[in-house]
Amino acid sequence: MNNKEFIASLSGKSGLSVEETQRSVDKLLSVMTESLQNGDTLSLSGFGVFEVRKKMERVSVNPTTGKRMLIPPKLTLNYKPSALIKDRINAKEE
Amino acid sequence: MAEKINFSQLSDLFAKVSDMPRGTSDNFVHAFFDVISDAVVAGDQVKIKGFGTFKQTVMGARESVNVNTGERFTIAGHTKVSFTPDQVMKDLINKPFADFEIITLSEEEVNAITEPEPVAEPAMEPVVEPEPEPEVEPEPVAEPEPEPEPTVEPEPVVEPDPEVEPEPVAEPEPVEASEPEPEPEPVVAPEPEPEPEVVPESVVEPEPVVVSEPEPEPEPVVAPEPESETVVETEVESEPEPEPVVAPEPKPEPESEPKLEPVVEKKGGRNTPLKVLLYVCAVLLILLLVSYCIWPLNLLHILQVNSNRLERTVPVEQVEEVPVVKPVEEPVEVIVDSMSESAAEPEPVKQPEPVKQPEPVKQQEPVKQPEVKKTEPAKQGVSTIGAFKLNAQDQAKDLSLFTVADTVNYKIIGTKAVHVMAADETLTLVARKYYGDKKLWPYIVAYNKISDPRKVSSGQKIRIPELANK
Numbered sequence: 001m002n003n004k005e006f007i008a009s010l011s012g013k014s015g016l017s018v019e020e021t022q023r024s025v026d027k028l029l030s031v032m033t034e035s036l037q038n039g040d041t042l043s044l045s046g047f048g049v050f051e052v053r054k055k056m057e058r059v060s061v062n063p064t065t066g067k068r069m070l071i072p073p074k075l076t077l078n079y080k081p082s083a084l085i086k087d088r089i090n091a092k093e094e
Numbered sequence: 095m096a097e098k099i100n101f102s103q104l105s106d107l108f109a110k111v112s113d114m115p116r117g118t119s120d121n122f123v124h125a126f127f128d129v130i131s132d133a134v135v136a137g138d139q140v141k142i143k144g145f146g147t148f149k150q151t152v153m154g155a156r157e158s159v160n161v162n163t164g165e166r167f168t169i170a171g172h173t174k175v176s177f178t179p180d181q182v183m184k185d186l187i188n189k190p191f192a193d194f195e196i197i198t199l200s201e202e203e204v205n206a207i208t209e210p211e212p213v214a215e216p217a218m219e220p221v222v223e224p225e226p227e228p229e230v231e232p233e234p235v236a237e238p239e240p241e242p243e244p245t246v247e248p249e250p251v252v253e254p255d256p257e258v259e260p261e262p263v264a265e266p267e268p269v270e271a272s273e274p275e276p277e278p279e280p281v282v283a284p285e286p287e288p289e290p291e292v293v294p295e296s297v298v299e300p301e302p303v304v305v306s307e308p309e310p311e312p313e314p315v316v317a318p319e320p321e322s323e324t325v326v327e328t329e330v331e332s333e334p335e336p337e338p339v340v341a342p343e344p345k346p347e348p349e350s351e352p353k354l355e356p357v358v359e360k361k362g363g364r365n366t367p368l369k370v371l372l373y374v375c376a377v378l379l380i381l382l383l384v385s386y387c388i389w390p391l392n393l394l395h396i397l398q399v400n401s402n403r404l405e406r407t408v409p410v411e412q413v414e415e416v417p418v419v420k421p422v423e424e425p426v427e428v429i430v431d432s433m434s435e436s437a438a439e440p441e442p443v444k445q446p447e448p449v450k451q452p453e454p455v456k457q458q459e460p461v462k463q464p465e466v467k468k469t470e471p472a473k474q475g476v477s478t479i480g481a482f483k484l485n486a487q488d489q490a491k492d493l494s495l496f497t498v499a500d501t502v503n504y505k506i507i508g509t510k511a512v513h514v515m516a517a518d519e520t521l522t523l524v525a526r527k528y529y530g531d532k533k534l535w536p537y538i539v540a541y542n543k544i545s546d547p548r549k550v551s552s553g554q555k556i557r558i559p560e561l562a563n564k
Contacts (some may be wrong), residue, residue: 001133001138001139001140001141002141003141003142003143006129006130006133006140006141006142009129009133010125010126010129013125013128013129014121014122014125016122024112024114024122025126025142026144027108027111027112028108028112028122028123028126029142029144029145030111031104031107031108031111032104032145033183033186033187035097035099035104035107036187037186037187037189038097040097040098040099041097041098041099042099042104043098043099043100044100044101044104044127045100045101046127046131047127047130047131048175048177052187057194059199061502062536063502063536063537064536064537064539064540066502067198067199068198068199069196069197069198069199070196070197070198070199071196072191072194072195072196072197073191073194074188074191074194075187075188075190075191076179076184076187076188077146077177077179077183077184077187079148079175079176079177081174081175085131085134085135085175086174086175088131088135089134089135089150089173089174089175090172090173092135
C-alpha cells in the first residue's frame with residue numbers, strides 16, 4: 001500500500017475527499033513531527049509508541065576496507081508496536 | 095518537553111491546526127492509525143509520504159540462553175511490526191544533530207581516542223594508591239609514603255587538564271564518554287608493575303636474614319614454623335611477581351616510585367603530546383626494574399642454595415617463566431587433559447600456584463617435589479600432549495567456527511550464485527538468505543561494486559560471493 005492507496009483508503013473511512021484527506025494527513029504529520037522534535041513521546045493506545053531516541057556516537061569499521069569511522073551521534077525516531085497490534089498479527093498467523 | 099502525548103492530546107493539537115471540530119479531528123486521527131494497523135495486520139506494507147513505512151518483519155526462531163539458569167532455549171519465530179521513517183522524517187528528527195558528519199579516522203586519531211582515557215583516570219589512581227599506603231605504614235618503610243603521595247597528586251592534576259582541553263573542542267560528549275573506560279587500564283597497569291618489581295627487593299632483603307638462620311639449623315621443619323610470620327609475608331609478596339595485577343596493592347616502595355613518578359610529572363606537565371613517549375619510557379623503566387629485581391632474587395637464591403640448592407635455581411626460573419609461557423600454551427592443554435586424562439590434572443592445579451615453589455624456607459622437600467612433578471608432566475607431556483594435541487587443535491577449530499561471528503573475518507573466494515533482486519528486497523535480506531546472517535551484506539556490496547546499497551533496483555542481477563574464513 002503506497003501513499004496514494006493509503007490516502008484513498010483513509011478518505012473512504014473518514015468521509016473526506018482525497019485532496020482534503022491528503023491535506024489533513026500532512027497537517028497531522030506536521031503536528032506529530034513537531035511534538036516529536038520537542039522530545040515528546042507519542043503514546044497511542046492500541047497502536048504503539050513513537051519516541052525519539054538519541055544514539056551515541058560510535059566508532060565503526062568498514063568491513064571491506066577496514067577503515068575506522070567515527071559515526072556522529074544522532075536522533076532517531078523509534079516505533080514500538082503495542083501489544084494489541086502484535087497479538088492481532090500473531091493471532092492471524094496461527 | 096518530554097511529555098507523553100496520547101490520542102486525545104494529539105487530536106486536540108490536530109484540531110487546532112486543521113480547524114476541524116474536535117469530534118471530527120478525533121475521528122480522523124483514529125481513522126489514520128486504524129488504516130495503518132489494519133493494513134499491516136493484513137500483511138500489507140504501508141508507505142506514507144513524509145512519515146515512513148510500516149510493515150511486518152519475520153523474525154526467525156533463534157537460540158538463546160537463559161541468563162539466570164544458563165539453559166539454552168529457542169525463541170520461537172514470530173512476526174513483528176517494523177517502522178522505518180523515511181528520509182524526510184529522519185532529517186526532521188535529526189535536525190539538532192544535522193551538522194555532524196561521519197569522520198574517517200586515521201591511525202593516529204584512533205590512538206588519540208584511546209590514549210585520552212588515561213587522563214580521566216586520576217579518579218582511579220587515588221583509589222588504587224591509597225590502599226598500598228596504609229599497608230606500608232605499619233611496616234618499617236616510613237619514608238616512601240610521603241614521597242609517593244605528593245608525586246601521585248600532581249599527576250592527575252597535570253594530565254587531565256591538557257588532555258581534556260584539546261578534545262572537548264571537537265566533540266565534548268563523545269570524548270568524555272569514551273575516554274574514561276579504556277584509559278584506566280594503561281594508567282593503573284604501569285603503576286602496579288613498578289611496585290611488584292620493588293616488592294621483590296624488600297622480599298629479598300628479609301629473606302637472607304631469615305633464611306640464614308634456618309639454614310644452620312639441621313631441622314628445616316622447625317625453622318620455618320617460628321618464622322612463619324616472615325615466611326607468610328615473603329610468600330604473599332612473592333606471589334605478586336607472577337601476578338602483576340595483584341601486586342600493586344601490597345606495597346609501594348621508595349626506590350622505584352620516586353624514580354618513575356618524577357619522570358612522569360616533568361614530561362606530562364611540559365609536553366602533553368609526548369605522552370606516547372611517556373608510556374614507552376614507563377614501560378621500559380618497568381621492564382628494567384623487573385629484570386633488575388629478578389637478578390638479585392636469582393643471585394640470592396644461588397647464594398643460599400649452595401650445593402643442595404643449585405637445583406632450586408631451576409624452579410625459580412621456571413616460576414618466572416610460568417606466567418609468560420603458560421597462559422599462552424597451557425590453557426589448551428589443560429582443557430584437553432582435564433577432559434581426557436585425570437592423571438594429567440595435577441599439572442594445571444599445581445602449576446598455577448607458583449607461590450609454593452619460591453618458598454625458600456622449606457628447603458629440600460618442597461623444592462624436590464615441584465621438580466619431580468614437573469619432570470613427570472614433562473615426560474607424560476610428550477605422550478599425552480602429543481596424543482591430544484590433535485584434539486586440542488580440533489577443538490580450537492570448532493570453537494573458532496562457533497565464535498567467529500564477526501563480519502570482518504571473511505574473505506571472498508569466488509562466486510556462489512547469481513541473484514536477481516525482487517521488488518522490496520534489500521541486500522540485507524539477500525545476505526540473510528544466502529549466509530544466514532544479514533550483517534554480511536557489505537561483502538555483496540563490495541563484490542558487485544554497488545555505489546549506493548540503498549538503491550538497488552528490482553530485477554538487478556547480483557553476484558553472491560562465496561565467503562571463507564580468513
